[in-house]
Amino acid sequence: MARQIIWSEKVQQEIRDIHDYWVERTGSEKYTIKLEESFFKAADSLESSPYQGKLTKAESIRYLIVKYHKLFYTVQTDEIVILSVFDTRRDPDKTPF
DSSP states (O other): OOEEEEEEEHHHHHHHHHHHHHHHHHOHHHHHHHHHHHHHHHHTTTTOTTTTTOOOSSSSSSEETTTEEEEEEEEOOEEEEEEEETTTTOOOGGGOO
């Protein structure tokens, strides 16, 4: 049984912020659209293989690497909840998990 992918409000806002940052920086949406597609493709891969991500210090939270970002998620009985997206070029001590 495939689990439903749920995008938390927090991660939705983070993706909007990433989008706005790159549009302002580059003057184009081309890169941001490709980056967002990469996030969605990675999340879609979790439907068939939900435990592929590496575990964090919090045992129930895993992450996938997507370009320079970590996509944090948790696997539940009927769904996979995408919790946060973090740019790994930032201060690693500020990672959310």
